[in-house]
Amino acid sequence: MVSINRVLPVPKRAANTRPLVVRITHWVNAFAMICMILSGWRIYNASPLFPFIFPPWATLGGWLAGALAWHFAAMWLLVANGLVYVAYGFLSGYFRRTLLPLTRVQLWQDFSAALALRLEHRAGAYNAVQRLLYIAVLLLGATAVLSGLAIWKPVQFAPLTALLGGYDTARLVHFLAMAGIAGFIIIHLALVVLVPRTLLSMITGRPGHQHATEVRL
Amino acid sequence: MSPPGPSKPSAADYGQGLARLQRRLLLRHGLSVGALTLLTGCNLQDGDAVDRVLWAMSRWNDRVQAALFNPNRLAPTYTESAITDPFPFNAYYSEAEVRTVDTNAWRLELSGRIAEKRPWSVEQLRTLPQVSQITRHVCVEGWSAIGKWRGVPFRTFLERVGADTRARYVGFRCFDDYYSSIDMATALHPQTILALDYREAPLPPKYGSPLKLRVPTKLGFKNPKYIAALFVTNDYPGGYWEDKGYNWFSGS
Numbered sequence: 001m002v003s004i005n006r007v008l009p010v011p012k013r014a015a016n017t018r019p020l021v022v023r024i025t026h027w028v029n030a031f032a033m034i035c036m037i038l039s040g041w042r043i044y045n046a047s048p049l050f051p052f053i054f055p056p057w058a059t060l061g062g063w064l065a066g067a068l069a070w071h072f073a074a075m076w077l078l079v080a081n082g083l084v085y086v087a088y089g090f091l092s093g094y095f096r097r098t099l100l101p102l103t104r105v106q107l108w109q110d111f112s113a114a115l116a117l118r119l120e121h122r123a124g125a126y127n128a129v130q131r132l133l134y135i136a137v138l139l140l141g142a143t144a145v146l147s148g149l150a151i152w153k154p155v156q157f158a159p160l161t162a163l164l165g166g167y168d169t170a171r172l173v174h175f176l177a178m179a180g181i182a183g184f185i186i187i188h189l190a191l192v193v194l195v196p197r198t199l200l201s202m203i204t205g206r207p208g209h210q211h212a213t214e215v216r217l
Numbered sequence: 218m219s220p221p222g223p224s225k226p227s228a229a230d231y232g233q234g235l236a237r238l239q240r241r242l243l244l245r246h247g248l249s250v251g252a253l254t255l256l257t258g259c260n261l262q263d264g265d266a267v268d269r270v271l272w273a274m275s276r277w278n279d280r281v282q283a284a285l286f287n288p289n290r291l292a293p294t295y296t297e298s299a300i301t302d303p304f305p306f307n308a309y310y311s312e313a314e315v316r317t318v319d320t321n322a323w324r325l326e327l328s329g330r331i332a333e334k335r336p337w338s339v340e341q342l343r344t345l346p347q348v349s350q351i352t353r354h355v356c357v358e359g360w361s362a363i364g365k366w367r368g369v370p371f372r373t374f375l376e377r378v379g380a381d382t383r384a385r386y387v388g389f390r391c392f393d394d395y396y397s398s399i400d401m402a403t404a405l406h407p408q409t410i411l412a413l414d415y416r417e418a419p420l421p422p423k424y425g426s427p428l429k430l431r432v433p434t435k436l437g438f439k440n441p442k443y444i445a446a447l448f449v450t451n452d453y454p455g456g457y458w459e460d461k462g463y464n465w466f467s468g469s
Contacts, residue, residue, distance in 0.1 A: 047359035064358065065462035066271075072464065073274035154355060155292045155434050155469040156285050162293075167353060167361055 018205045019094060025085035026202055032081060033181065035060060035074035036144075040178055042067035049175055072152075079145060086138075102131045121195045137184040144177035275464050282466040283400060292408055292433035292469065295351045300416070301362035304354075306423045307437065309395065309457065316393045316443065320419075320427045329388075329448035332379025339427050342413060345369045345377065350408055352433035354440070355469055357458075366431040368412035372405045380449045388454030389430060390446040397441045397456035399432060400466065401449075408433050411444075436467040 038060035045053040046064045061067030089095040106128040113119040114129050126134065150161040150170040164170035192199050201207050306312045324336035349367035356362075375382055382405060388398040403409060412431040413419060420426040425442025432440050438458045448454075459465045 043359060047356070063462075065458070068357070068464065069271040069275055069462065072278050073271050076274070076277075151359075153285065153469060154353070156287060156290055158290070158293055167355065171359065 017207070018201060019088075019092070020205065021084070021088045021092075022094065023202055023205055025081050025088070028077065028081040029085065032074050032078035033185075035070055036078055037178060037182060039067040039070035039074065043071060044175065049172060075148065082141060082145070098126055099131045099135055102128060102135070107132060121198070133184060133187065137181060140177050140180040140184070144174060144181060147171075147174035147177060150174075278464055279466040282468040283402070286400075286402055286434070286468055288402055288406055290434075292352050295353070295363050297351065297365070299363050300351060300365055304362050304364045304415070304424070305360075307356065308393065308442070310393075312423055315422050317422045317426065318392055318443070323427050323445075325428060325444065326446035327378060327448070328446065329450045330381035330384045331449050334378075339413065339419075342369055342374075342411065342428070346373055347413075348410060349414075350410070350431070350433065352408065352431075354433075354437050356437040357463060357467065365416050366410065366412040366429070367414040368410040368428075368431065370407065371409040371411055371430070372407065374411055375404065375449070384449045385451045386449070386454055388448045388450060389441040389444050390448075391441050391443040392445040393443045395441055395443065395457050396454070397439055397459065398454035398465075399430075399435065399439060403432060403434055403468070406432075406434055434469050436469060438463065439467050 038058065041054035042056070042059035042061045043064065045056070045059065059067065061070045110119055110128040114127075119127060119129070146160065147164055147170045149157055150164045151167060151174055154161040154167045154170075161167055161170055164173055197207075306315075308315070320339055324338055325342070326336050327334045346369065347367055348370055349365060351363060351365045353361050353363050371387075375387075380387075382401060385401055386398050387401065387404045388396070390396050399409075408431075410431045412425070412429045413427065415421065415424045420429060420442075425444075428444040429442040430440055430444060439456075453465075456463075456465070459467075
């Protein structure tokens with residue numbers, strides 16, 4: 001099998017380093033996403049969809065109007081930054097290089113290895129489970145933005161709101177997208193704790209070690 | 218700073234209210250800003266600066282929403298069977314504290330950039346053309362409910378009294394001490410009505426008797442009930458919740 005990154009004239013450095021655009025957009029996104037989720041929790045608390053609320057100390061904005069102000073300010077940062085990242089990801093070949101190919105066989109192998117806690121971390125390359133998770137969280141992010149627009153403007157964007165099943169369903173979709181992203185963040189942070197040098201590489205762009213290492217618990 | 222359109226507020230319009238809000242918000246979310254600072258490692262300790270950014274963004278969002286507002290886009294309408302029953306009561310006080318007024322003695326007072334300022338009685342309002350709508354009321358808290366309102370198209374009323382429809386705002390004063398204001402483009406939207414009836418009967422006290430503004434293109438708190446007076450102006454009138462920090466345009 002010929003992998004795509006052998007066919008394309010990719011600079012050798014690119015395979016092992018994180019591009020500056022990715023590092024910057026990652027951290028801007030981390031800030032914007034945390035603002036969106038924590039202020040979103042406070043907004044949720046004003047009219048909960050489920051029989052629970054988020055602990056007020058864990059929310060952002062202090063009260064409903066403050067939370068809304070945060071939410072509708074941070075959304076511009078989230079979307080603008082997200083567009084830069086996605087445009088870069090497609091145009092530079094970064095997505096194709098890092099997220100593809102994704103085959104069922106590979107996914108099954110890597111998933112089994114992960115469950116057995118024997119999945120190795122290869123600096124600069126994602127395993128199939130990582131690829132699936134990164135693709136999923138990108139789709140969740142897009143879903144969160146679209147469902148957010150649908151409940152922000154159910155009249156002006158009425159076709160979008162209708163596409164998402166109407167106002168109430170779009171609100172539920174918005175919540176579930178948040179829950180999915182929050183779940184991703186928990187896994188993401190847990191893996192950073194397991195392989196701390198990935199944190200450094202997301203800042204400096206350089207992988208910690210050139211050789212594959214095995215993470216075992 | 219001079220805004221390009223007649224319905225767009227300028228920074229100066231917000232001045233005093235914003236200063237008040239900034240202080241209030243600073244106090245209220247100081248703790249959360251602190252938490253965020255810990256989470257992100259960013260220096261957000263100067264709450265005043267953060268609040269200034271938030272308020273600048275809210276004014277920016279007013280402009281974006283005014284630009285997004287399509288005067289010809291109608292809010293979705295529903296069938297009778299979709300009506301939420303009972304339709305929820307909502308105000309800045311509890312239902313037990315609803316104030317009532319003698320409907321026969323009540324008059325709608327007019328002021329500002331309006332040619333004919335004589336007050337209107339309920340009976341006089343009923344002589345004007347009436348339309349009804351079944352639309353969704355979306356609350357800023359997130360919940361929504363579908364109701365049926367009937368009354369005078371606000372555009373018809375404004376034209377009838379010789380209002381300056383090139384002015385920027387229409388403001389409302391209510392006898393429950395609530396107040397709010399909307400942009401002129403929204404005031405002239407075909408679904409913006411001076412509602413006299415809820416379903417098939419005159420508005421009951423809990424839904425704003427005798428007069429409520431129904432604006433299906435805006436959030437619920439931009440639909441003032443218990444209206445006592447309205448005025449047309451170019452000076453930003455603010456609102457009860459808007460002055461406390463909720464986004465002014467709040468379009469749907």
